[in-house]
Amino acid sequence: MRLRATGLSAVCLLLVAAPAANAAPGGEADRMFDSGPVNKLAWAPDGGSLALAASYGVEMVDAVSGDTRWTSDAGMWCTSVAFASDGQTVATGSAAREVSIWDAATGDRRAALGGHDGWVRAVAFAPDSRTVASGSDDNTVRLWDAVDALPLAELRGHTDWVESVAFSADGAVLASGGVDRVVRLWDVETGALIGVLPPHDHTVMSLTFGLQASQLFTGGLDGAALLWDLDTLELDLRMDGHKFGVACVSLSPDASVLACASGGPDICLWSTADGSEVATLTGPAMGATTVAYSPDGAMLAAGGMQIGLFLWDMRDLPDPPVALAWDVTGDGVVDILDLVTVAQSFGAVGDGLPGDVNDDLTVNIVDLVGVAAHFGESVTGAAPSFGSPHSAHLARDWLYAAREHEPRSDLPSAGMRVLEALARAPSSASTSLAVYPNPANPDAWIPFRIDAPADVTVRVYATDGSLVRELQLGTRHTGVYTTRGRAAHWDGRNERGERAAAGRYVCEVITGGSRAVRSLTLAK
Structure with a gap:
């Protein structure tokens, strides 16, 4: 689904809120505030206002009317902004190498916290509305008492600028990331380093915790938004x-959708259940670099240095896909891996077992045939099913066990037919799966499977053999990459960024020492 913002430049009327011909589906027009350049933004906890960090300082804007409530001079370029959870104060970072604490109602400065030796690039409030974290060009993270205006701790470990900091929902853990590409996890109480995540391929620009303290979302200049298990x-x-x-990520209040601003004209919305794309919000030509959901999730605000402030009504968006009960592996598609996972758990007894799809507290052949009955289903409706080198042999074993099971009425006939088909299949499999196009746009997703961690490269060739595009996906772990959030994505452009002509192409997927070839058709 694609929503388009009103096609006005940043120099316009103060507020555009009337329904128009290019309004978003559902009749709700997008709103645009002529706020000037916006580096970062933050919603007030009550959703009534937005704090903006800009080159001229910090501004508080009414979220409904667009009126400026107050503006304060931060001294120098204002880089970041955060609201305290009690709504009483706002923190900003700036080129003045300090963290400023502002009264959210009046705009009066309550404190200026100095000590960094470089620009303060990021600020975040802990849930207690008292502790503030800051990240700086001096490669350090610092903790402050915003009430008593005192330094609490200096956290060292980054080897380059720190671009983002975020507290967990319980305030116990602080995450930081930046130009050194690494996300570090800190114990807030002791200041100790408690974890380091594998690096992004480029600068880590944005961090946000999930509803669970064990989930962290990160966005980087490598173009990836990632969800990490911190356990x-x-x-x-x-x-x-x-x-x-990806310059900024924001998680919806119910944690079902992640919004990503990348500096281009589109803001991508992703399902956190399976990584599939929920919608794309299309804004002005010069794109957004900061994005944030309102506290109730009804609005999404985005800003940038060239566009001012945009708001979208999110209530007309489709619900994100719901995870399939039969998708045991949680990769978005019911396939051979789900069957193998269930089979490996045969005989397990207990509550909440992943393979116990019928919830009878036991994993057995009934669960496997039940999964087989839904073989090929996908949360996106586009991911293909496939076999593996040993699928026929395994299917014959499962089919034998199913035929020995009594009563046979427990076993869905559709599942039995799938097992019979798998048992007859040739015992071979390709690394590359069937390519599926985007029905609305001239691009395509190229699914693949890898049996061991490997560097993945996708090459697209014209029918005359000339190389059109090469996609370096980096190292991928063992698994299937079939959904739109995981498969290789070709945007339909060549190496020069030009739109490729509609027609037939050949794609080659190289994973480690193996390769597979598939054809694809690019739509107009």
Whole structure:
């Protein structure tokens, strides 16, 4: 789904709120405030106002009328802004190498916290509305008492600028990331480093915790938004497809959608359940570099140095896809891996077992045939099903066990038919799966599977053999990459950024030492 912002330049009327011909679906027009350049923005906890960090200082804007409530001079370029959860104060960082604490109602400066030796690039309030974290060009993270205007701790470990800081919902953990590409996790009480995530391929620009303290979303200039499991320090989900680096991420209040601003004309919305794209918000030609959901999730605000402030009504967006009960692996598609996962748990007894899809507290052949009955289903409706080198052999074993099961009425006939088909399939599999196009745009997703961690490269060739585009996806872990959030995405452009002509192309997927070739058709 694509929503288009009103096609006005940043120099316009103060507020555009009347329905227009280019209003978003559902009749709700987008709003645009002529606020001037916006570096960062933050919603007040009550959703009634927005604090803006800009070159001229900090500004408080009414979220409904667009009227300026107050403006204060931050001394120098204002880089970042954060609201305290009690709504009483606002923190900003600036080129003046200090953190300023402002009265949210009046704009009076309550404190100026100095000590950094470089620009303060990022600020964040802890849930207690008292502790503030800051990240700086001096490669340090600092903690401050915003009430008593005192330094609390200096956290060292980054080797380059710190671009983003974020507190967990319980305030116990602080995450920081920046130009050194690494996200570091700190114990707020002791200041100790408690974890380091595998690096992005480029600068980490934005961080936000999930509703659970074990979930962290990160966005980087490598064009990826990532979901991490902080219990294992491993990657859970990758959301690719941004044409530019991800400058800012914002999680919806119910944690179902992640909004990503990348500096281009589009803001991408991703399902946090499976990484599929929920919608694309299309704004002005010069794109947004900061984005934030309102506290109730009804509005999404975005800003940038060239565009001022835009707001979208999110209530007309489609609901994000719901995870499939039969998708045991949680990768967005019911396939052979789900069957294998269930089979590996045969005999397990207990509550909440991943393979116990019928919730009878036991994983057995009934669960496997139940999964098989939904083989090929996907949360996106586009991901293909496939076999594996050993799928026929495994399917014959499962089919034998199913035929021995009594009563047979427990087993869905559709599942039995799938097992019979798998048992007859040739025992071979390609690394590359069937390509599926975007029905609305001239681009395509190229799914693939890898059996061991490997560097993945996708090359698109014209029918005369000339190379059109090469996509370096970097290292991918063992698994299937079939959904729109995980498959390789070709935007339909060549290496020079020009739109490729509609027609037939050949794509080659190279994973480690193996390669596979598929054809694709690019729509107009």
